[in-house]
Amino acid sequence: MRCRPLTVLSIPMVLVFIACADKDPVSSYDLAPAARTLSGAPVAASCDVPGCRPGFGNITRAAPPSDQTIPHLDVLPTIDGNLSDWTRMFSQAQLQQRDFVSTVGDITGDVPKDDQRVEAWLGWNEETNMIYVAGRVFDNARGFNSAPDDAFTIFRNDDMEVYIDGDNSGGLYSVDDGHAQEYVMSTSFPRAVLLIAETDGSGGVGVSSAARSRDVAGGVEYTYEISFPAWNNYSFETGPGERQVLQAGDVIGFGVVFADYDSQDAADASAYHAFNALNGMVNGFFDADAMPDFELGAPKE
Numbered sequence: 113m114r115c116r117p118l119t120v121l122s123i124p125m126v127l128v129f130i131a132c133a134d135k136d137p138v139s140s141y142d143l144a145p146a147a148r149t150l151s152g153a154p155v156a157a158s159c160d161v162p163g164c165r166p167g168f169g170n171i172t173r174a175a176p177p178s179d180q181t182i183p184h185l186d187v188l189p190t191i192d193g194n195l196s197d198w199t200r201m202f203s204q205a206q207l208q209q210r211d212f213v214s215t216v217g218d219i220t221g222d223v224p225k226d227d228q229r230v231e232a233w234l235g236w237n238e239e240t241n242m243i244y245v246a247g248r249v250f251d252n253a254r255g256f257n258s259a260p261d262d263a264f265t266i267f268r269n270d271d272m273e274v275y276i277d278g279d280n281s282g283g284l285y286s287v288d289d290g291h292a293q294e295y296v297m298s299t300s301f302p303r304a305v306l307l308i309a310e311t312d313g314s315g316g317v318g319v320s321s322a323a324r325s326r327d328v329a330g331g332v333e334y335t336y337e338i339s340f341p342a343w344n345n346y347s348f349e350t351g352p353g354e355r356q357v358l359q360a361g362d363v364i365g366f367g368v369v370f371a372d373y374d375s376q377d378a379a380d381a382s383a384y385h386a387f388n389a390l391n392g393m394v395n396g397f398f399d400a401d402a403m404p405d406f407e408l409g410a411p412k413e
């Protein structure tokens with residue numbers, strides 16, 4: 113039996129669980145829009161159903177990300193998990209630890225750098241009509257709580273999550289309304305997983321990704337690299353529909369999160385150690401309104 117992830121909202125719980133294919137899709141967005149504010153986002157106090165994703169807290173930082181431009185890449189990176197192409201192009205990562213805050217877990221607020229230190233590079237390209245993201249994480253402990261071949265609980269691991277709302281329409285997205293996308297990458301799984309919309313863990317149409325890890329002093333270093341299109345609809349049943357044409361000056365909804373589990377204990381599967389999200393974003397994994405705005409930079413003349 114094939115199972116798939118669905119997002120179900122009910123006040124005050126936010127749950128993602130595995131619903132099996134022989135059941136009707138569940139997409140009860142009962143939450144009144146007025147209740148969906150960043151600071152008042154609903155929180156799951158506990159999580160005791162299989163596949164549950166716990167609440168994502170309500171911790172936000174008033175300051176927006178320090179740089180909300182996605183630069184145009186005139187030279188495209190090779191999507192291989194080696195970030196030397198990015199470090200050659202940019203003197204420093206665009207998004208750094210100060211741009212992230214843990215919204216839920218053992219740690220909320222600033223994550224100590226000896227526990228998890230994160231940085232991310234961003235780019236887009238007019239010709240390929242793609243977004244490019246690279247992430248590098250120092251983590252003091254590996255934490256994986258899903259089976260290596262389990263695409264649908266990939267978020268229960270040390271991971272990088274990228275959210276995109278290509279036309280910046282905002283609003284909730286789900287298996288029934290895939291107007292925005294959530295990609296999750298972990299070294300626990302061989303490719304990025306498009307959660308909510310894809311049916312088979314194939315990673316979503318048009319996506320390239322790579323994730324690596326290596327032992328370093330005091331812990332482990334993860335590197336993530338992904339390129340992906342922006343879809344204005346992506347159906348669980350039929351795959352992608354209209355593709356957003358990205359243009360310089362456009363403003364898109366965009367978010368990055370680095371999840372941190374510091375244990376392989378299955379008992380911890382529903383308990384984040386930290387969930388280090390881009391400043392100002394809570395629940396971007398189902399609510400495109402929560403994604404910060406980013407402007408697409410102009411190509412070089």
Ligand SMILES: [Ca+2]
Nearest residue numbers: 190192194197
């Ligand atoms: Ca590379």
Ligand SMILES: [Ca+2]
Nearest residue numbers: 227228252253
């Ligand atoms: Ca850690």
Ligand SMILES: [Ca+2]
Nearest residue numbers: 277279281291
């Ligand atoms: Ca949209």
Ligand SMILES: [Ca+2]
Nearest residue numbers: 253255373374
């Ligand atoms: Ca970890």
